[in-house]
Amino acid sequence: VGWVKADTKAIQAIHDHVITHNPRVSVSHSDYSTWNLHVKNVQEEDRGMYMCQINTDPMKSQMGYLDVVVPPDIINEDTSGDVMVPEGGTVKLTCRARGYPVPHVLWRREDNVDLVIKEPSGVKTKVSSYQGEILKLTKITRSEMGAYLCIASNGIPPSVSKRIMVNVHFHPVIQVPNQLVGAPLGTDVTIECYVEASPKSINYWVRDTGEMVISSERYEVKMVVKSIFEVKMVLMIRNFQQRDVGSYRCIAKNSLGEVESSIRLYEIPGPTRKVYQPPYDEEDYVDQYGSAEREEEEEQSNTLVQRAGVIPTLGPPALGTHHTYTENQVPFPPARGGGPRPGTSRSSDLQHGQVLIVGLLPFLLALR
CATH class of the missing domain: 2.60.40.10 (Immunoglobulins)
Known part of the structure; x- marks a missing residue:
């Protein structure tokens, strides 16, 4: 049995003997009825058609193809x-x-x-x-x-x-969502700038006074990476005070250019304070209500007087009393229970009696 590489016509082996100088090639057989050609560590040059020949008359052969794949x-x-x-x-x-x-x-x-x-x-x-x-x-x-x-x-x-x-x-580009920011005093205020730049830019904050803003007890400076070329600049001002009012500039620089934008920070009034209203005094409320009631009674009495005209008194007033009534005034009626009405005197009671007598005089004359 012989082995030949068909494409090159190179003899690989005859019977038990390996003819090729390739050390990776070997042969084996089983009871001289089954013969095998072995190729170790296969390489690309091993790819091709192989033929085994049996030395008979006529000669018999069989072809086989070795395909070597490479990742x-x-x-x-x-x-x-x-x-x-x-x-x-x-x-x-x-x-x-x-x-x-x-x-x-x-x-x-x-x-x-x-x-x-x-x-x-x-x-x-x-x-x-x-x-x-x-x-x-x-x-x-x-x-x-x-x-x-x-x-x-x-x-x-x-x-x-x-x-x-x-x-x-x-070159760098800056976008500012809010260029005017207001906040009450005593609060924490945050302002932002969005920077796009490539190569990466150097980013920082500067006040209108020219002072560079860095992280401290008053300020917190952060850079938030949004993408390979985009960064969000964040400046937080703690306990916002009047001295913090003004302009803040965000600046970005790289090898291709420099750009900046400004944010104006101002004070807005804080929440209004509630003024405490003490509850009303019930006693005062009753007194006020009584005064209003008395005024209403006086208005009703004045209306009666205006309709009837001025009623003259009968004779001079009692000795030791002097009270003058205007056209729109009448004496208060007696208080219930016989007591004096608040705000009246005994002389006003006498005057009231005189008014009643004058009012009854026409009726008595008619009866006669």
């Missing part, structure tokens, strides 16, 4: 590395891989954000992944900045990938 591997020297590009520019990313079968290459973003493919005609297409060795990003924007993955696979595990960082450079 994918990225060729680093032919693949792009991290790149920097100005905003609005164009970047071309290349990823090459080897393996057998020939691997295919797929691109996607590490953060799973859609890729924006721009055609020369101006048509934009958003895709979750892009297949091909070359990925071209034209008129690139800051939102396209980030890590890109090129993934090579050919069905033979494992798949491999390479991470390529795309940095888009632009």
Whole structure:
């Protein structure tokens, strides 16, 4: 039995003897009826057709194919590395891989954000992944900045990938949600600025006096990272006082430029204080009510007098008394129970009797 590599016509072995100089090749048999050719640590050059021949007349042979598969591997020297590009520019990313079968290459973003493919005609297409060795990003924007993955696979595990960082450079930009902030004295006040910059900017606060604001007992300065190129600047002023009123500038600087924005902080009145009203005195309330009742009775009496006219008194007043009534006044009627009415005297009672006599005089004359 002989073994031959068909494509190269190289004899591998005859009977028990290995002819090739390849130390990885060996033969075995079982009772001289079953023969085997062994290839250890298979390499790509071992791929191809193998033929075993039986030395009979006529000769008999059988063919077999050895397929050697190779998992994918990225060729680093032919693949792009991290790149920097100005905003609005164009970047071309290349990823090459080897393996057998020939691997295919797929691109996607590490953060799973859609890729924006721009055609020369101006048509934009958003895709979750892009297949091909070359990925071209034209008129690139800051939102396209980030890590890109090129993934090579050919069905033979494992798949491999390479991470390529795309940095888009632009000068700083500041956005201020509220440029005028008011707060009552004694409260904690927070003001904010949103900064976008690449490369990363140096960010700080400055008062209108030129004093730089740093974290202390009065101030708390924080930077909150929102994305790869966006930062939120936060300044909290504790126990806001009159001396804190004024302008605060947020400033951002990087190698491409500097920008600032201003926030005006002012005082607003605090919550109004409630004035305590003591409860009314019940005794005073009764006295007031009695006074109003008396005034109402006086108004009714005055009305009667106005209708009847002024009633003259009969003779001079009693000795030692002197009380003058105006046109709209009449004496108070006697108090119930025979007691004097508050605010009246005995002389006023005499005057009241005189008025009654004068009122009854016409009636007595008519009876006669």
